[in-house]
Amino acid sequence: MNCVTEVNSIIASLIKAAFLYSNPQTKIRGINLDTQLPKNLPSVIEIKRVIPSHCFVPSTCRSLLYALKDVVQILFAWVLLWYLLPLTNWIALKVLMIFVYWGIQGTFFMGLFVMGHDCGHGSFSKYRLLNDVVGTISHAFLFVPYYQWKLTHQNHHKFTGNMDKDEVFYPARASQKPSINSVLPGFGYGIGWFTYLFIGYFPRRVSHFNLFDEMFRGHEVACTLSLLTYGMNGTLCYWFYLSYGFKILFVFYLAPLFIYGSYMVIVTFLHHSEVNIPWYADQNWNYVKGQLSTIDRNYGLVHHAIHCIGTHQMHHMFTKIPHYHLEEATRHFRSAFPELVKSCDEPILSSFVRMFKKYNQQQVVADNALEVYYK
Known part of the structure; x- marks a missing residue:
């Protein structure tokens, strides 16, 4: 398949996405969250058999085109605001333009992160070096040490749903004495994300800046390169600050x-x-129980802008599926195993607030608990 065909495929996908937005009946809908997983679960191989084989094959050209699209979107939004702001003297309009820009640009940043996320899983291309180069650059732009995050994220996928070994947002044992009152509203939102990168998640803290952490052993060179590119982005931000001031840096980037x-x-x-x-x-x-204990969610107008990352059950079962094949794989999975589907179509922000309250009230569990469900 050549690049022209790939471009046509992407255009067709965008047209399809627009149709999905205008016709809610064609969206992937929630099935049921009120029934527990059956005791007899299929194996990974049995689930894989129902998914077309092409869903597991990344296209380097297609992935690069998606990455290029994300970069162009970010540059276009930046340049558009840069030239539009001086054209109006209305403060209210300036403020409105800035807030709209923040929402759109933050979404584009998230899409770029997901491309680096695919690189970390090897679903961006078949070439490990290309994956790591694209992932390192894209994540450095977002102030994320790529290789360290790649390793901690792989640990999360390895132990998904395991409250004793998973990476983040797991229930805490009573003996670990977590401080519920220390949980900031919404985990601190963006501040919470960058705090997690620096100090990890209690009680199994892993700093993504500690090259001597056991999780990074044997990968010191790649982790060091990730920190160097991270530092390069920081240097560029400092030069931008010296040239244009903190307010411009804050509005356009921070x-x-x-x-x-x-x-x-x-x-x-x-x-x-x-x-x-x-x-x-x-x-x-066990692995299958853990991966199936994830929830598919549709993010509406931004669902495709953030590369369908909310389509999560099949991403967890098979991390090698590129983002542009996730929804097709999900349809085949749901058709073959409707009893295993977990999805929720509640609006995202209201769902987050509701579940954050439950987490804040119920995150501490008994030391001998074998299974934990939020009530």
């Missing part, structure tokens, strides 16, 4: 960065937090 960080908190929390979705003790956990 505020959208906070919006993107808030996306990260909301999306990752809602992937794995919902009523009747279990967390398992290590001795009661």
Whole structure:
């Protein structure tokens, strides 16, 4: 398949996305969150058999085109605001333009992160070096140490739903004495995301800046390169600040960065937090149960802008599926195993507020708990 065909395919996907927005009946709808997973679950191989084989094959050209699209969107939004702001003297209109820009640019930043996320999983292309180069650059722009995050995220996928080994947002054992009152509203949103990168998540804290952490052992060179590109982005921001001042840096970059960080908190929390979705003790956990205990959510107008990352059950079962094949894979999975589907169509922000309250009230569980459900 050549690049012209790939471009046509992307255009067709965008047209299809517009149709989905205008016709809600064609969206992937929620099935049921009120029934628990059956005791006899299919194996990974049995689930894989129902998904077309092409869904597991990344196209380098197509992935690069999506990455280019994300970059062009970010540059276009930046340039558009840069030239439009001086054209009006109305303060109210300026403020409105800035707020709209923050929302749109923060969404574009999130889309760029998901492209780097695909690189970390090897679903961007078949070439590991290309994956790591694109992932390192895209994540450095967002102030994320790519390789360290890649390793902690792989740990999350390895132990999804395991309250004793998962990476973040897991219930805490009573003996660990977590401080419920220390949880900021919404986990601090964007601030919470960058705080997590620096100090990790209690009680299994892993700093993405500690090259000597056991999780990064054997990957020191790649992790160091990630920190160097991180530092290069910081240097560029400092030069921009010296040239244009802090207010311009804040309006054009730092505020959208906070919006993107808030996306990260909301999306990752809602992937794995919902009523009747279990967390398992290590001795009661297995891979299939853990991966199926994730929730598909549709993000409406921004669903495709953030590359369908809310279509999450099949992403967790098979991380090698590129984002542009996730919804097709999900349709085949749902057709073959309707009893295993977990999805929620409640509006995202109201769902986040509702589940954050439950988490804040119920995050502490007994030391001997084998399965935990939010009530």
